[in-house]
Amino acid sequence: MSESAKRFVLGQLQRTGVVLNGPNPWDPQVHNDRLWARLLRDGTLGLGESYMEGWWDAEALDQFLFRLVDASIQDAFPKDLAVMWSLARGRLLNLQRLRVTEVGEKHYDIGNDLYAAMLDRRMVYSCGYWQGADSLEAAQEAKLDLVCRKLDLKPGMHILDIGSGWGGFLHFAAERYGVSGVGVTVSKEQAALANERTAGLPVETRLLDYQALEGQFDRIISIGMFEHVGYKNYRAYFEKAASLLKPDGLMLLHTIGGHTSTTHGDPWSEKYIFPNGMLPSIAQIGKAIEGLFVMEDWHNFGADYDRTLMAWRDRFDAAWPTLAGEKYDERFRRMWRYYLSSFAAVFRARHLSLWQIVLSPRGVPGGYTSLR
Template identity: 50%
Template sequence: MASEQQDAIEVPAIGRSRHFVDEILAEADIRINGDRPWDLQLHREEALDEIVARHSIGLGETYMRGDWDAQALDQFIYRLLDADLGRHISNWRNVWPYLRSYLINLQSRRRAFEVGEHHYDLGNEFYAAMLDSRLTYSCGYWKEAQTLDEAQEAKLDLICRKLQLEPGMKLLDIGCGWGSLIGYAAQKYQVECVGVTISREQRAYVAERYANLPVTVHLQDYRILDEPFDRIASVGMFEHVGHKNHREFMQVAKRCLKKDGVFLLHTIGKAKPAHTDPWTEKYIFPNGEIPAASQITRAAQGLLTLEDLHNLGPDYDKTLMAWHENFERNWPRFADRYGRRFYRMWRYYLLISAASFRVRRMQLWQWMMSNDRLGGVERIC
C-alpha cells in the first residue's frame, strides 16, 4: 500500500475542466481529485476519454499505466458497481466479447493449457507469499475463522465432511491447484487421492510436498479422465470450463463417479449468463467464464442429482482482502522480477474482485450432487 501511495504523491493531481465522467461518478458519490479514500485521483486528463471509449479495458489499462489512483481502490470499484455506472458507458465494443464466447469454444482442448501457462505458472514462490500456508487459491470459510490459514483449513474440512470421506475411499480433485484439498484429505481422512491440473508449476509442487502421502497428480485436461472414484471434488476450476463444455464436464463427473458416489462442485457464479469482464479475460484469466446457476443445473440435468446448494459469496470478499494484504506486504521481494506495471495490474485484479463479491455481483457456490444415491446426502454447513 505504501508503494501505491508513493506513486500518487509523485504524480500530482492535474488542473482540469469538468468532464462527462464527473457527472457519471457523482451518481456513486465519487469525486475526481476529491479528498475521500474512494475518490479518483487523476494524473492524466486523456485517461477519462479512454475510459469512456474502452469501458472495462480502458479503466483497467489506465490504472495499470498510473493515469489515476484511488487510495481505497476496492471502495472505489464497489461504488461503481453498486451504482451500476456501466449502463452509461456502453458501446459496440462490448458486444464482441459476448458474441465471441458464443461463436468460439474458448475452452477447447487445444486452449486448455493457456490459463495455466499465463496465470498459474507465475511461480510457486509468488503464490506462496500471497496465499495461506497450503497454497489454497479459492474462497475460504470464515464462519468461525480469524485468520486466512484458519479460513482455508475450515473450507477444506467442510468439503471433506460434505463428501463424507472415510478411510480407504478414493477421491478425485478436478483442477487440484497446489494440492491443498487432496493433501488435507489424504492426511486427515486417510483417503487415496488423485488430482489433475493444467499447470506444470502446480504439478511439481504437489509431487514434492505430498510425496509421503497417497497422492497422485496428473498434468492433463479433465476430459481425458475415465476411472472410477468414490468421491469427486472440483474447487475453483469450473470457471475455466466454459458454457460450451459444461455438459461434457458433468458427463466426465458422471462417468468417473461410482453409483453411490458424491460430487462437490465449488465455483464462482453469477445470477445470469454473461461474458467475462474483458479486462480480466485479457490480463488475468484467459478464456475464463463465470457460470450462471441456470447453466450448471442444465448441464447436470439427467446426469446427477442436486442434493444441496450452499452460497459462501460474502466469504470471498474477506479472502481476497487477506490475499491483497499478503501481496502488499511481500511485494518488495518480487518488485524487481515483475515490475511496477504487474504490481498495479495484480492489486487491481484482487481489489476489483473483492468489490464484485462485496456488491454481490459474484457469488461462491458449493453444489452437492449424487449419482443415483438412495436416501440423499446429509447436509453439512
C-alpha cells in the same frame, strides 16, 4: 470529445458518492486527462489498463471500485469494442477447448514464489470459509474440512480432484481423512510443486486435461476450476464427471457463479488475469446436470470471497519488497492489486456468488444431510 466524455463520466460518478480528486481514501486522483475518452471508448478494459499505466490512483482502491460496482455504473456506459469482441469470441469460438493449457501458462505458471507469498501455507487458491475463522489460514482449513464433511469422506476412499492446484485439498484430505486420490491440473508449475509437497502420501497430481481422465472414484471434488470450462462445455464436463463417479458416490463443485447467464467474460480479466474465463449461472449449471445428477445441496457463501481476496491483497502488499524486480515490475504490481481489489469489490456488492454444490448420481438413499 474529451470534454463531453469527461462530463459524461463525472455525471455517472456523482451517483456513487465518489468525488474526483477528493479527500476521501476512495476518491480517485486523476493524473491524465485522456482518461475520460479512454473510459468511454474502452469501458472496463480501459479502466483497468489506465490504472496499470498510472493514469489514476485511489488510496482505497477496493472501496472506489466497490462504489462503481454497487451503483452498476457500467450499465450506463455504451457497449464498447472490447465487450463486443469478447461477446463475439464467446459465441463463435470454443477457446476453452481450443486452448486448454493457456490459463495454466498465463496465470498459474507465472511464479510459485508469488502464490506462496500471497496464499495460506497450503496454497489454496479459492474462497475461504470465514464462519468462526479469524485468519486466512483458519478460513482455508475450515473450507477444506467443510468439503470433506459434505462428501462424508471415509478412510480408504479413492477421490478425484479436478483442477487440484498445488495439491492443498488432496494433502489435507489424505492426512485428516485417510483417503487416496488423484488430482489433475493444466499448470506445469502447480503439478511439480504439488507432487513435491505431497511426497509420501497416497495422492498424486497429474499434468492432464480432465477430459483425458479414466477410472472410477468414490468422490469427485472440483474447487475453483469450473470457471475455466466455458458455457459450451458445461454439459460435457458433467458427462465426464458422471462417467468417473461410482453409482453410490458424491461430487462437490465449488465455483464462482454469476446471477445472469452469460457467454463471455470481462475484457480486462480475460486479457490480463484469466484467459477465456467465464462464470456460470444457476440456470446454466441446472441445464448441464439435468439427467446426470441429483442436486443434493446448494450453499452460497460468496460474501466470504471479499474477505479472502483482501487477505490475499494484504499478504501480496507485505511481500512486495521481496517480490519486486525484473520478474515482477511496477506495472505487474498495479495489475495484481487491481485484480484482487476489483474482484473483492464485485463480491462485496454481491454481484457474484460462491457456490458449493453437492451432486449424487441417483439421489442419496434416505436423503442427504446438509452441513454448514
